[in-house]
Amino acid sequence: MFRYSHRSEFYPFETTQSYGRIITIITPLLTLLCVMSIVSSQLLHLTPVQADNANQSATIPGTLTPLLKSSQFIAHAETRQQIWLSIGLRPYNSAELQRTLQTLLQTAPRQPRVPLNPAALMQRFSPAETTYTELIRRLQNAGFHDIHTYKHRLLLDFGGTIGQAERYFHLQINTYKAPDGSLYYANNKAPQLPRELASQIVSINGLNNAATWRHTALEELGQARPTNNHPCIANTERLAPEAGLAPTYSLADLYRAHYTGSAQSIALFELGSSAIGDLHTYANCNGQQKTMLKEIDTAATASTYEPATQAATIDAEAILGNVPQLDELNIYTTHNDEKSYLDQWAQIVQDAPAVVSTSWGLCEQLAPAQLIQQEAIFFQFTAMQGQSILAASSFNCPQTGLSPSNQQVMVSDPASQPFVTAVGATALTFETAPNTPDTLQTAGKADPAVTIPTTSGGVSQWWAMPAWQRIQGIPNQTTVQLAQKCSRTQHESYCREVPDVAINADTHHGFWAYCSPGICAIGHPWLNINRTAVAAPLWASFVALSNQLAHQHGSNNLGFLNPFLYQLANNPTNYANSFYDIIAIDNNRSNSPGVGYDLASGLGEYRAKNLAQQLLALTQPAAK
16 A cells, blocks of 8 residues: 655655755745745736826827717728828927917018018927827837828828728727718727827827818809800900909009019919819910919829819919919819818928918818817918918808807808908899999899808807907997807807908809810800809909019018908008998898998908008018
């Protein structure tokens, strides 16, 4: 029978006694090793926890499309689908940026603005290069590709798949059906990034493709009147540049003073390409051979070709018809989606063209918060660089109000942005064509046959009223604005009112535009369209001519216009000399243009030569 022996029985006494002494020595050592092992394991356990605390994620707010709450979930989006994204970064030292901006924009006679050149602006206020580099490294490590950078470091572009975006930003991207039946994809919750990185981020763009911008021409072209297919109908009917192709008659005063756009350039912001062949045809009919036409494609390199659009072409023709000796017309083109839209503004900030016109808009209530915030940073930079940004505001946005009797027209972005000049449009008719600038002072009647409204403005839900807009002629909050708190302010405040200025469209005497078959109706290349479709390009034309006047008198570009415009309007004499006050005599429609500033026509239309000279007086250096 087998049995286990006890060690005392198995080993001789001497051996047992020897091992006893060894155990006496080893036992404390083993205990110490055990304690050290426990402590080490705890330290090893704590280390990742501490790292997680240091690198815990934070959400990036404002990325959800407002359309989501009224849409129907369809399915989880295909994870292998390609997606193009961008990340917007906060400027360095935002408080100092605001102080510099306010100092720069203070208006005083004979005290010229000295804008920052792009290099100086980047050195002082661009996001840190170390942050930008670290963000690039992390995106590359996550497998994203086609990374595109900007010198100002305010935006960073990259591509990947929906699956990659879902994993990296800790969200899900789904397909939804909008109330109008259209399908779009969108993230179902806010993206997340490590906390130390998230604090530097303003926006993550492209996680949805819900937003679609509209062009003023697309609002009005349904009422365009085709004529015939004569290749130069404008010249055969004596609609020469001085009388017909140029649809803004008061610019003739500047032409006669030899301000025709020489050595000036204008940039157009377009969500679609222009028909370059049509532009050359139009220029030939206009007798204009000098202007260099340059199309700048800002879309992602791997994206599909964007076809020519009627809207973009008409914008360019409005510029060509109003600035006969323009040196260069730069047409920025991209796709109609959130990421591409912001990419194009980022490129315009980098290139710093002096005058930029956009006829595209998105109703404020449809714009994600992060998009509006990212734009605001771009437009602060354009203001400090001395750029003039003019945006159309004549879009039909839904009304909102506390009751049917207390309704308020919503406004569009980017026109409502504080550092953008919002250009409205009114549709009044005159008995005869306005042959002289003074005719525009004659009050017009709303054309009952025209379906477009005579209003193009309203009150922003996002922005407090800027200091320069608080003048005596601005309507009182208690009668015009709903009692509200502008979401960007910390206290009760008036809100930004739109538009700042306007163009009146005599609907019986429109603007001739050329649009070839394939883009427009076959056999009708010449269209007579309402000038409300090209209000922003018409004001951009005036600014380019005024810049020429300023340069010849030793002054800089006008830059951000609004503080100057409202300063002039605050003086009744200067206002009467500088603007045509657009007034409707049958004032029976809501928000019809009235005396002084109103939400239909803003300050009114320019008296071109007078206003240009008044602006020069504000900006020209004092004689030494």
